[in-house]
Amino acid sequence: WAELFALQDRYGFVIASDECYSEIYFSGNKPIGGLQAAQQLRRSNKGIVMFTSLSKRSNVPGLRSGFVAGDAGLLKAFLLYRTYHGSAMSIPVQRASIAAWNDEAHVIENRRLYQEKFDKVLPILQTVFDVRLPDASFYIWLKVPDGDDLAFAKTLWQQAAIQVLPGRFLARDTEHGNPGAGYVRIALVADVETCVKAAQTIAALYRS
Template sequence: MNPNLDKLQAYPFERLAKLFAGVTPNPALRPISLSIGEPKHPTPEVIRNALCSHIDGLAVYPGTKGLPVLRQTISQWINRRFDAHIDPETQVVPILGSREALFSFAQTVLGECEKGTRVAFPNPFYQIYEGAAFLGGAEPVFVNIDADTGLADFSALSDEVLDQVALLYVCSPNNPTGAVMSLDNWQTLFDLADKHDFVIASDECYSEIYFDESDPPVGGLEAASRLGRSDYNNLVVFSSLSKRSNAPGLRSGYVAGDADLISKFLLYRTYHGSAMSVTVQHASVAAWSDEVHVQQNRELYRQKFQAFQSILKDTLPLTMPEAGFYFWAKVPGSDTQFALDLYQQQNVTVLPGSYLGRECNGHNPGEGHVRLALVASVEDCNEAAHRIKALLSAGH
């Protein structure tokens, strides 16, 4: 058996199930989950209709590179959204949601690579980065997220460590903090990648969930273009329709950027067998071509975040994230105890921040925080805020 499998940690939701084992939640209250980041708004008609009208696509094997119309549509969307030019022929490939691709991309970069065997990413983090590092035969480098900025400062790593890093994941908008990398942050990262020759994998699946319509998050491709790196050297960006279009079950996204990396990844994927169904490709064309449902989606999140924050303002002051659909809340006492009490007394499920982080430099930066995913309906989110208030007012 592959010995690296033993290095994988229990997924946060497994740990949560263990924490709650044997505990009976308050039976007088209906369950509300704020723990899993699964969008719950309805999947738009435009996607459902396109899926149905292209059902014949199920009768053919799809190609791994994807249909030209899909690659063109995604390139045009990237151009509209990020003012970045992507060649649909060489710089973009469809992926089955960003999760599988964030994972398998590491297999493409690592292997017997001559560069070091380390993979760096922010801590706390989306758990796939760590699994990808281990199963790629590499060691993770955790970089603690700064409590003030909500981002990891990779320039704090020593030159020696950076020289060993072959792959570095960034997540902007960040899960769980909601912080967004600025153009300056990107400049610093590009300089480090040039100096130490590593590949940047930018996880941007929350880029379309933001609150200020006039100030959408900067993306990696956008930053590269604005900074005169229009070949996207050593940069690939991952995104998907899961959060943008409330279609987590569609399993549809894209990877775009450095043509050399994309061509190697496409080769890998051909063997890996991760081609997108033609039916799903057509539904994805419809989704990327429509912005109305995305704006409506943002409006719903805006309402939920404002109401949630206002209900809790005197009991648990919450800072608005710049983007994404999580509050990263500092709670009194231990995060696991808070999650347990909230579940037991109020039947609301939240994710302890420590489950998303690892101990590094003497502490786990997720500790003392919980992640609140405002994915449920407006009504359920408001109700959850009132229940958190009730828990804290009762002296948790």
């Protein structure tokens, strides 16, 4: 954050921090947010906004419930934009959102379940692939043996009905290559049993 702030001071850009995954972490290593970092480094919120939502912390992406906080000047302009381009949530969705934002017990359980999935899935995949526990989030970045992430994803879908995302789709081709190429992103969003079964299927498919 200190390095990012130094660059902001030098070039004058706005920091829009996507913190939707901030409550999915392991071993008590809670990440620090942009506004928290600014406060600890005795900076103002000028030029900084953070976004978050219920989608990851509560596993309810369909609610489209979140908030933005930070620089009052930027938020004033954002509010005007939101007024003309946003849409209001229905009353039932608002009530569900209130319940989710006010409860931390399910968030703690959510983190526990993700930890369990990683604990059970990684050892299975590591018998065949180069893969490790991420610092946070609920994704596994699996290195594809032959480097063709698109073909790997197609094979899993065609032969096992397992969906993964080719890493190249999450970046762009540049003169230095595509940083996502050669990897697939696996989302551990299903229940524990389903994730374990999928890992076993993937390993068996490439072990043979």
